[in-house]
Amino acid sequence: MQKEDVARLVTTPLDSPAYAPTRYRFTHREYLNIYYRTDPEALRRLVPEPLTVAEPVVRFEVMRMPDTTGLGDYTEAGQLISVEHEGERGEFNLAMYVDSVPAISSGRELSAYPKKSGAPRLYVDSDTLVGTLDYGTLRVATATMGYKHHALDLDAARAEVCAPNFMLKTVPHYDGTPRICELVRTRITDVTVHSAFTGPARLELFGHALAPLADLPVREVVRASHLVTDLSLNPVEPVYDYLAA
Template sequence: RTDPEALRAVVPEPLEIEEPLVRFEVMKMGEVDGFGPYVEAGQVIPIRHGGEHGEYLHAMYLDNFAATAAGRELSAYPKVMGSPRLFTEASTLVGTLDYGSQRVTTATMAYKWQPLDPEEARDQITVPTYAVKVIPDYSGGLRVCDLVRTRITDVTVKEAWTGPARLQLNAHVMAPLADLPVLEVVSASHIVTDLTLAPVAPVHDYLALGTGEPGC
């Protein structure tokens, strides 16, 4: 749970905020076609678009340049380079994010504390996600500024766990995750799965509608 005013400042219209929640996630990709293994971390924000519940992709940090570039260019993922990690230590699942030499985030969760219902885990993973796709033109203006939607498919949940967790965010000008402060840890999950990332589709054209929303 975070500061409602800080959350409203980063979520573009026409997306709507129902509760002041933000999720920090670390994903350890064991094998990805074309890229191999990598780790990414970031923040996603639960939202509503029309009659659909979804999530807005606010920030993503990866340790693989090819996956970072492809995610930005082919889709609309707000990916930049960073140094995320996910590992176990002393009965604890630990997720960290460094930007350069500086620690930005430390997340800890009791390791395999309590089983999570596989259907609930599937619902967490397959929620539709939204992002802003921006492509500049040759004069410094904008050629494309779209709100796009995608959804994870072909999900096989292998393991799912829940348990107590803590999250620490440190202020960093180039990785401003702490701008959405942690007021309360509402829940935590640890899910092992196979999945497929689907292509994005535009759902709102800011330029055509003349609505230069945040991010454009």
């Protein structure tokens, strides 16, 4: 392989890349979102400056992605925190648990999605939409929502999907010191909402040392949504460099 060919590599292994080098398009991407109030002090311990906690609200999400260009069929779950940056409201993506190696690798390498391995599921149980997350053999989250109880305004649903998303991008030097340490921002702008519903919802979180979702305890469920969308992801842009501060 010539040097110029090596320089064009996006990811490794050399002869079997960890993910497809393409812009990812999601078809019929399905969301279960549970918004809940939590302990404000717990949020302040986790949200990194220069972000501020907008309100003590967390979104637990389970996303079913059956048809994704370049990544195939997989599911994710995670927690996002309501934050503000320079007057703009958005969400800080705290953690994502994913059942796909290509999705984990591409999310971390190409962008800044805080992905690690987990086993989420999203399915309908009779009249109930159910989202679960297992870490190893243990159940760490169970979310339930009444299935298609009330139609949700499509513009409100689109606003949920298109909220600005903030994440931390960290890449170490070979000696273990930080090489890149940035706060980045992205926002979905290309989205079609096929259906949107809301209904009664509950969320149970269970303590785990390596999947500490319960460190942000559920005080009150604020609202819930069930969305089916088509969308594309946009690249991230840095908004704060911790190493230059």
